[in-house]
Amino acid sequence: MKPTHIEHIGIAVKSLDETIPYYEKLLGTACYAIEEVKDQKVKTAFFKIGDTKIELLESTDPEGPVGKFIEKKGEGIHHIAFAVKGIEGALEEAKENGIRLIDETPRKGAEGMTIAFLHPKSSYGVLTELCENKG
């Protein structure tokens, strides 16, 4: 596997309304998109920085993955997403290397990306996403 770059860093926040102005100041750039991802029970807000992005994640359901994360660990960095070419092959390779998968087959994420998560249990505590822009 050879990801080309970090596609985004996901950050779990309690409120987009509070954190968007903070990140606009910190990054000196406006939030360029807000999108609800119903499947993941989150509302997302995106900022571009260099060749990567910051993705703020506000839970829309306390039982969703980000709601549970915040309850357990508080607000903070939630995951890293690596951009790959050929996500199916990358998942296959991860599996062959003994990496546990959350998603055996890719699914749709924010911004029309094709995504899959690796399990933090076999990634030394880091929730890791692979994603591909199939355009």
Next chain:
Amino acid sequence: MKPTHIEHIGIAVKSLDETIPYYEKLLGTACYAIEEVKDQKVKTAFFKIGDTKIELLESTDPEGPVGKFIEKKGEGIHHIAFAVKGIEGALEEAKENGIRLIDETPRKGAEGMTIAFLHPKSSYGVLTELCENKG
């Protein structure tokens, strides 16, 4: 403030020996530097990906910041570092915006960078580093 890119993502790990081979497979690239930062009580390992880096952090002292982080939260993503031009001015601006600083004045970090941390209390749970390569 307008950081140019994410300089690195810091990840707290229990053992570099165990996690370096994992990241070499995941990123398809070799660890290019190992460095001890005595000041921070860590041994670091670096990987390049796109215009950013992954910095693995192994604690050399249970009482150090990474040792305490792992004891409290387990292994996982520890901080995000943004590359800025003019770190002193960026810190001044952060302060004017009500952001609490860990480092009032910049100090030396890994790879000869000039660095300063913002406090996660005013950064919505995200330990945030500013850094500048002053050459």
